[in-house]
Amino acid sequence: SKGKSAAALGIDEEIEVTRKPRAPRVKLDEHRLLSKNGIPKLRKKAKNLKFKGKGHEYSDASRLLAFYQLWLDDLFPKARFLDALAMVEKMGHKKMMQSARMEWINEGKPHSGVH
Amino acid sequence: ADGKRDVVDPEVRAYVSSLVTALGGSGADEDGRYVLGDDALACLRDLKKWLKLYDEKANRLDVARCLAESNLVGGDLLQILAAWPENATDDRLKSKIALACLELLVPLTWPLDKNSKEMTVNHHRHVPYLEIAQLGYKRSIINFDGARILHTAIRCALPSMAVDMGDQSTRDEGIIKLLLYFVRNIAMIAPPPNVQYEGDEAEISRSATIDAFDYQDVFHLLLTVSSTIGEDYNTQDVVVLDILFHLIKGVDIEKLFLDEKAADNSKMDELVRLRKKEAAMLRSYQTNAPTRHNRFGAMAWLQREDAKMTTISGQAAATDSSRGLAKMDATKKFKPPRRALKGDNGPMDFDTPVHLSVQATKHLRAFVEEFLDSGFNPLFNHIRKAIDREAERVLEYHPRQFFYLISWFLEAERVRRRNKKPSKVQKSAVSEEVDSYSLVASVLNQEMFVTLNRAMDYTFEHKSWQDLSAAMKCFTQILLTVHDMSESPLEDDQEIAENILNRIFYEETTHDRVANITRTYKDQGFGYLDSCTELSHHYLRILEQYSKQNVDLQVRSRRRVRRKKKAARAAGQDDADDDIVDESEGEDTTRAERTSHERKFEFKRFAARFLSQGCVDTFVTFVAYYNDLKSSQLKRAHRFFYRVAFKQEMSVMLFRVNIIALFYKMVKGPEGLDPQSSSYKEWDEFVKQILKKCTRKIQERPELVVEMLFSKINSTAHYLEYGYEKQTVTTK
Numbered sequence: 001s002k003g004k005s006a007a008a009l010g011i012d013e014e015i016e017v018t019r020k021p022r023a024p025r026v027k028l029d030e031h032r033l034l035s036k037n038g039i040p041k042l043r044k045k046a047k048n049l050k051f052k053g054k055g056h057e058y059s060d061a062s063r064l065l066a067f068y069q070l071w072l073d074d075l076f077p078k079a080r081f082l083d084a085l086a087m088v089e090k091m092g093h094k095k096m097m098q099s100a101r102m103e104w105i106n107e108g109k110p111h112s113g114v115h
Numbered sequence: 116a117d118g119k120r121d122v123v124d125p126e127v128r129a130y131v132s133s134l135v136t137a138l139g140g141s142g143a144d145e146d147g148r149y150v151l152g153d154d155a156l157a158c159l160r161d162l163k164k165w166l167k168l169y170d171e172k173a174n175r176l177d178v179a180r181c182l183a184e185s186n187l188v189g190g191d192l193l194q195i196l197a198a199w200p201e202n203a204t205d206d207r208l209k210s211k212i213a214l215a216c217l218e219l220l221v222p223l224t225w226p227l228d229k230n231s232k233e234m235t236v237n238h239h240r241h242v243p244y245l246e247i248a249q250l251g252y253k254r255s256i257i258n259f260d261g262a263r264i265l266h267t268a269i270r271c272a273l274p275s276m277a278v279d280m281g282d283q284s285t286r287d288e289g290i291i292k293l294l295l296y297f298v299r300n301i302a303m304i305a306p307p308p309n310v311q312y313e314g315d316e317a318e319i320s321r322s323a324t325i326d327a328f329d330y331q332d333v334f335h336l337l338l339t340v341s342s343t344i345g346e347d348y349n350t351q352d353v354v355v356l357d358i359l360f361h362l363i364k365g366v367d368i369e370k371l372f373l374d375e376k377a378a379d380n381s382k383m384d385e386l387v388r389l390r391k392k393e394a395a396m397l398r399s400y401q402t403n404a405p406t407r408h409n410r411f412g413a414m415a416w417l418q419r420e421d422a423k424m425t426t427i428s429g430q431a432a433a434t435d436s437s438r439g440l441a442k443m444d445a446t447k448k449f450k451p452p453r454r455a456l457k458g459d460n461g462p463m464d465f466d467t468p469v470h471l472s473v474q475a476t477k478h479l480r481a482f483v484e485e486f487l488d489s490g491f492n493p494l495f496n497h498i499r500k501a502i503d504r505e506a507e508r509v510l511e512y513h514p515r516q517f518f519y520l521i522s523w524f525l526e527a528e529r530v531r532r533r534n535k536k537p538s539k540v541q542k543s544a545v546s547e548e549v550d551s552y553s554l555v556a557s558v559l560n561q562e563m564f565v566t567l568n569r570a571m572d573y574t575f576e577h578k579s580w581q582d583l584s585a586a587m588k589c590f591t592q593i594l595l596t597v598h599d600m601s602e603s604p605l606e607d608d609q610e611i612a613e614n615i616l617n618r619i620f621y622e623e624t625t626h627d628r629v630a631n632i633t634r635t636y637k638d639q640g641f642g643y644l645d646s647c648t649e650l651s652h653h654y655l656r657i658l659e660q661y662s663k664q665n666v667d668l669q670v671r672s673r674r675r676v677r678r679k680k681k682a683a684r685a686a687g688q689d690d691a692d693d694d695i696v697d698e699s700e701g702e703d704t705t706r707a708e709r710t711s712h713e714r715k716f717e718f719k720r721f722a723a724r725f726l727s728q729g730c731v732d733t734f735v736t737f738v739a740y741y742n743d744l745k746s747s748q749l750k751r752a753h754r755f756f757y758r759v760a761f762k763q764e765m766s767v768m769l770f771r772v773n774i775i776a777l778f779y780k781m782v783k784g785p786e787g788l789d790p791q792s793s794s795y796k797e798w799d800e801f802v803k804q805i806l807k808k809c810t811r812k813i814q815e816r817p818e819l820v821v822e823m824l825f826s827k828i829n830s831t832a833h834y835l836e837y838g839y840e841k842q843t844v845t846t847k
Contacts, residue, residue, distance in 0.1 A: 039821055039824075042821065043817075043820065046813075046817060046820040047817075049813070049820070051813075053807075053810070053811075054807065057802075057803045057806040057807050057810070058779070058782070058803070060810045061779050061806045061809070061810070062437050062779065062783075064775070064810065064813075065772070065775065065776055065779060066437065066440055068772050068823075068824075069444070070419065070440075073425075073443070074419075077447075078448075078449040079447065079449050079451065080444050081444050081776070082773060082776065083449070083450070083451050085772050085773045085776075085824070086451070088825070089771070089773070089824065092825030092826060093826075097825075101822065101825065101831075104818055104821055105818050105822070105831060105834065105835075107818070108816060108818040109834075
């Protein structure tokens with residue numbers, strides 16, 4: 001009825017301006033970390049990690065760091081290595097992450113008689 | 116003033132400038148001499164009333180602004196003071212006029228408070244102008260050609276100072292305070308941060324201030340007041356504290372105590388050292404710099420899994436994969452939001468280093484030595500009592516100054532002793548009288564510890580970080596002094612030191628506090644970070660040494676106590692509970708063995724408090740500044756990490772990717788430590804050990820690959836380190 005009266009008065013009808021919502025920002029949260037490309041992939045890839053040992057400490061370390069860097073670049077390409085590390089570390093305090101971490105650790109533990 | 120709309124009420128301006136004009140002036144008729152107006156004294160008093168009744172009452176700064184624009188200070192007040200010759204001190208009128216000048220100078224040079232909630236539009240309008248004007252005041256006061264203005268100011272107060280404290284009237288006390296506040300204001304005025312001073316900075320620098328204080332006998336004044344505080348002066352203590360603080364904040368003590376020849380050498384060494392550092396920096400840049408022109412256009416790709424590729428431009432990637440990765444990282448634009456550090460840049464900041472000229476260094480050192488000899492104990496004792504009693508004159512910022520100054524002077528005393536030593540060794544056969552530590556004893560007593568502990572608790576709880584930082588510095592220096600004392604050849608010193616150390620060693624609350632402070636660092640700024648890492652380093656180190664103190668030493672100390680007690684008994688003072696006297700040598704040894712065993716255990720328990728991730732993170736944040744750290748600071752971090760990883764066997768705490776990345780970068784660069792520096796070698800060795808342990812651990816326990824991303828809680832860390840759960844007793 002409002003539109004009708006507006007037409008009767010010769011006023012243009014109100015045009016609704018809808019703005020397209022901004023694309024949500026990609027975040028490095030616990031869901032991303034626990035997804036297929038997250039820590040599960042890191043654990044899988046870690047099996048191929050080989051070190052040369054004594055006398056090659058620095059080259060081993062650089063290989064280790066590259067390993068993490070490439071993984072993080074795949075998981076969350078927009079942040080720099082150290083920034084991304086800080087974000088991941090922060091996520092580690094979340095409940096969900098902590099229980100997942102406990103599980104991974106318990107998987108590695110030798111099975112004792114006590115349950 | 117020039118017909119445009121004025122920032123000040125024109126009527127006020129008219130009144131004030133007519134007063135300034137009536138004050139006096141110089142003219143050709145009098146050969147350029149300054150001649151007082153007929154009613155100069157009344158003019159001065161009127162001006163004072165204007166400042167008080169208009170500016171202060173109505174909370175404006177209009178009169179101050181007018182006076183700054185009319186050049187009252189340089190054009191009139193200083194001229195009047197300069198025209199008060201030494202031999203005319205008895206002239207009643209002239210000394211009254213001089214005092215009236217001082218009464219104007221103090222409010223005009225008074226620090227402008229920019230953070231108060233009472234700031235009005237007027238303040239925002241005038242404060243920037245007045246800040247610059249005050250710099251001008253300072254410049255003309257300390258560099259005045261015709262006379263020693265500060266000295267003249269002191270003369271104004273001399274008659275009042277000559278009166279005994281008991282006979283001092285309130286007016287006398289006020290005049291002395293006025294003078295001291297004047298000196299404080301002059302010492303305090305400095306270009307505000309972020310403002311470029313347009314004149315010659317050397318004229319208002321700290322060096323210029325110190326030189327002026329020396330030349331104009333201000334140092335004598337300070338020494339007199341501080342050494343007789345409590346006898347001749349009472350309420351002036353906090354002002355002296357204020358002056359000392361603004362005089363010495365940020366001064367490097369090591370540099371202060373280098374003698375002139377060594378200073379010359381060290382300047383050369385400094386230059387050589389800096390050039391070397393620069394060369395090392397360039398070298399590391401050059402090894403990574405492109406070898407061809409910047410449009411050469413090399414492009415490399417990095418084969419990733421799933422047939423994915425990453426392209427990297429520039430030749431760096433083609434030569435070295437790790438540099439390729441670094442380049443890939445560097446091209447990313449995203450930056451997570453970051454919080455600013457909560458530092459302090461105001462006048463109460465003490466972390467900004469100050470450089471002094473050779474002259475000023477000499478003057479200041481002479482003053483510091485005399486102050487230590489005569490003023491230290493009376494002044495700081497007196498102020499401590501005032502703080503404890505929460506006296507009205509003690510303001511919020513005084514405890515900070517108090518603790519900072521104590522730490523500064525204690526360090527100065529230690530450096531002075533260290534420098535004296537070499538000559539002592541030569542003459543050791545003569546066995547000259549050794550100085551005891553009584554010169555600084557007033558800050559080593561139990562009351563001081565109570566005050567300090569209370570201050571640390573309070574500031575920690577109320578998050579006043581700069582105050583806490585000052586208190587921590589103070590505690591560190593007390594610890595170091597006590598430690599030096601325990602190595603003194605004098606038995607009394609040893610005994611006092613041992614008593615203090617013993618008390619600290621068993622004080623759990625202090626242990627908790629130090630560990631807590633270290634654990635909870637977050638954005639408090641570098642100065643705070645430096646203080647808290649320094650404290651925990653020395654605290655751990657000194658207590659460790661104390662716990663290791665061998666049996667022999669303890670037997671000796673017991674023997675000493677027994678001898679003393681015996682002597683006391685012989686003198687007839689019978690103590691009821693001195694069981695020690697009746698023991699034999701053999702009992703001494705077994706008892707000593709038991710305590711030393713106990714202490715080792717105690718220490719281990721105590722050191723474990725520093726194993727938390729929070730403490731490790733604090734030290735990691737600290738060492739991330741490695742390129743700006745001095746070698747002693749690098750050593751501090753090194754010892755801490757070494758302790759965590761090897762002495763306490765909890766290297767797992769360091770196995771986190773960002774820590775490993777930092778360690779790797781420190782040694783291998785780019786922008787790592789200079790390989791020729793003294794610290795490089797021990798860091799290289801340490802990092803290598805850590806990396807070796809880390810890779811071995813990963814192979815041993817694959818779970819670590821994931822845990823390396825996170826902060827570990829203690830039980831996880833324990834499992835990763837030892838492979839089994841920590842046995843904990845749970846009580847229900």
